[in-house]
Amino acid sequence: MTVTIAHADEASHPARGLLPLWVGVLIYALFLLAGNRLLIDPDTLWQITVGQWMIDHRAVPETDVYSFTMRGQPWISTQWLAQLAYAESYAIAGWSGPVVLAASAIAAAFALLAGFLRRRLSGSTTLVFVAAALALTVPHLLARPHVLALPVMVAWVGGLIAAADRRQAPPFRLLPLMALWANLHGGFVLGLVLIAPIALDAVLNADGVARKSLVLRWAVFGLAALVAGCMTPYGWHSLLASQKILALGGALPLIREWRPADFGSVAAFEVCLLLGIGLALFRGVKLPPMRILLLLGLLHMALAQGRAAEILALLAPLILAAPLSKQIGSGVAASSAPSPARGGLFAGVALVLMAATLAYASVHRFEPHxxxxxxxxxxxxxxxxxxxxxxxxxxxxxxxxxxxxxxxxxxxxxxxxxxxxxxxxxxxxxxxxxxxxxxxxxxxxxxxxxxxxxxxxxxxxxxxxxxxxxxxxxxxxxxxxxxxxxxxxxxxxxxx
Incomplete structure (x- = not known):
């Protein structure tokens, strides 16, 4: 009773339960101050150029118009919306535009992660997960399309996991997230793939009499999500585009971000992995079978491809949150209605961030490495x-x-x-x-x-x-x- 009352009081007080906001503010400020770090990848340059081409031609690319070796060959951009956003931001504010856009998306992803975890875990545990996720994702946090898709990924998978925790099917209001993700980055295919194992987790843990109807509802949602994933200028061809990446075979290990994890020297991935294993052994953490399989699948991806470490970092905490809350303590109950004071605080913080961004951008020059x-x-x-x-x-x-x-x-x-x-x-x-x-x-x-x-x-x-x-x-x-x-x-x- 004491814990319930304390959580209710924290959720109702306008100055409490704001950990996700402060996480977002801190991470936004961090990446704004280190803005040139977001521009070290040469791909940012051609991503913006493709976006500018789309603005000029009012169309999406269907063939290559840039190289002389592949000119005229079929080529589609599953990242067209992100490229358009980067190009527009660059046209408005120069290099400050892509930096602010990428930093905002990164901050939103971590704020969403913190919000999901805080409703299930204590503040200190939430911060540990957020810090570990930040350490693992930093190497691949760049002003590129995948960064704009990160908050969508967290919101989508968080919605699926929350539905599984309730032993229910996901609400159809999640579907616009899939359509948005499909137009921002080709990684949306992962979001579709994850529906099946998360659905199985929900079904296996549901009451026997409810399983048949739950299977049907998840199946309907899965089909609707597949349709949403095809709601792009390229239709179902967007789904097939990811196959071309995976079919690169011997080329992938030659690209730094696609190389397997390297444990030749101590790095953040190894430290986080060892600490996680040590904590699980020390506390005797137990997970449902499907959560174990999901976690192992994400871990395999991160070991096989360096770029997948960010997926493990952001999605593993979502998978672990509910089981851990039963073993190490729960978080803050979500407030049913936002208070005027909290809304005022959000608006005030947003205004301060905007003013600080303009001031910093006026005295600091952002430029590619x-x-x-x-x-x-x-x-x-x-x-x-x-x-x-x-x-x-x-x-x-x-x-x-x-x-x-x-x-x-x-x-x-x-x-x-x-x-x-x-x-x-x-x-x-x-x-x-x-x-x-x-x-x-x-x-x-x-x-x-x-x-x-x-x-x-x-x-x-x-x-x-x-x-x-x-x-x-x-x-x-x-x-x-x-x-x-x-x-x-x-x-x-x-x-x-």
């Missing part, structure tokens, strides 16, 4: 008016943003497994013959490679190639018949 922006090299390259440039993978986004057709860029699903693997082997000289084959096959006029790359250093020794520009970031070699190598010794690519 220079390591992925070969500014001087591309300026020199554009003077040559060339159409066939062999570029480093990380430079593709900058080339697209500056109107230069790349050989390859971050749209790996467009280029396919073999093309990507061949390019990687060529630029890294794992297979030097690939470099010369690709240069000849695609009639390359110049190369734009990282100055420290093996391919750039090799071309210094090759007759017929002239180094015309080099700085700390990028080097340009121009194909020039009769040009003698500039660095000893000479290397003959035709030699066997």
């Amino acid at each position: 220079p390591s992925s922006a070969p500014v001087a090299a591309v300026a020199e390259l554009k003077k040559l008016n060339l159409s066939r440039v062999f570029n480093d993978y990380d430079f593709g986004g900058y080339l697209i943003a500056n109107g230069v057709a790349p050989f390859i860029d971050g749209r790996t699903e467009l280029y396919g497994e073999q093309f990507f693997v061949d390019h990687n082997a060529a630029s890294g000289l794992m297979a030097p013959e690939n470099l010369f084959r690709l240069l000849d096959q695609y009639r390359i006029e110049a190369t734009l490679m990282r100055t420290q790359s093996a391919a750039a250093k090799l071309l210094d020794h090759i007759d017929g190639w002239q180094k015309i520009f080099s700085d700390d970031i990028a080097t340009i070699h121009l194909r020039k018949a009769g040009r003698v190598h500039t660095v000893e010794p000479a290397v003959d690519p035709r030699a066997k």
Whole structure:
């Protein structure tokens, strides 16, 4: 009785139960202050450029219009709405726009996570989960489409889990979340896949007499969610687009975010995993069978692909919350009606954040990291008016943003497994013959490679190639018949 009364008092008092708000405010401020950290990925550049193309043409892309190697090939963007949002924000506020947009989405995701957990767990336990989730997600929190989908993912899965906790089917008001997610990022397929195991969890824990009707209601919801997931400009093709990513096979391990977890050095993932195992052993935590399978499935994804660590970090607490609340204590009951004082507090906080954002953006310059922006090299390259440039993978986004057709860029699903693997082997000289084959096959006029790359250093020794520009970031070699190598010794690519 005492606990119930205390929770009711905390929920009714306007100044209490606001942990999710403060979590959101703190995380927003953190990522705003570290805004340039959100712009370190070169893919941000081409994402904004695609969004600008859609604004100009009032259409979504159906074919590639950027590269010279794949121009005209079928290509759809399952991230079109996020790209549009980034482009609009950039048009309004320069680089401050994407930073604020991404920081707001990140803050919203963690505020939603904290709100879900706080209704089931104590404040201290909620903060532990939030801190662990933040540590695991930071490496992949960038101004890219997936970040805008994070709050939708948390809200969607949180809604499914809450329904399973009540031994009920999810309400149909969740369906607009699936439609929104499907237009923001291709990861919406995971949201559809999770319906079945969460439904099974609800059914297995329901009373025997209610199971048949519960199965039917979850099935209807699942079909409705599938329809909602097809409510995109591309229809059901959006569902198939994710298959192209998974079909990249040998290309995926070559992309940093798709590599398996590396425990060669101590990192946040290992620390959180070991602490979680230790706590479970110490407290004797017990979970229902389907919750165990869900947790193990998310863990497998995180171990197999580094980028899935954020999914584990944000969704595992949702899965654990209800079972843990029965074993280590419950949280604060949700207030049935928002009080005027609380609404005023929310409005006041929002106004303060807006004013602080404008003030900070007026004195701080946000810009992409220079390591992925070969500014001087591309300026020199554009003077040559060339159409066939062999570029480093990380430079593709900058080339697209500056109107230069790349050989390859971050749209790996467009280029396919073999093309990507061949390019990687060529630029890294794992297979030097690939470099010369690709240069000849695609009639390359110049190369734009990282100055420290093996391919750039090799071309210094090759007759017929002239180094015309080099700085700390990028080097340009121009194909020039009769040009003698500039660095000893000479290397003959035709030699066997």
